[in-house]
Amino acid sequence: MPPGTGSADLQKHRVLVVDALLKGRVVPFLGAGVNLCDRPSGTVWNASEERYLPKGWELAEYLAERFHYPSRRARRLNRSRHPGNRCTDPRWRP
Helix, strand or coil, X not given: CCCCCCHHHHHHHHHHHHHHHHCCCCCCCCCCCHHHCCCCCCCCCCXXXXXXXXXXXXXXXXXXXXXXXXXXXXXXXHHHHCCCHHHHCHHHCC
């Protein structure tokens, strides 16, 4: 074990971090995949279950379907057929 990583040092660090969190002096920064930490690999998210949180793309697809947002293919076709829509129709703005 490298120097400074023993259990006593680790415990001291944990105490400092927890104390700082409780006093509001530290803000934890969690990455995009933090919601997947307990989700088994290969598990598919289901909106009707509250067991696991969705991946970003799963949530995006769910919301697009739920609110009848045009499919990616439909958006691409519409942009190629009617290039003026990108300027006048806010639904097609990037």
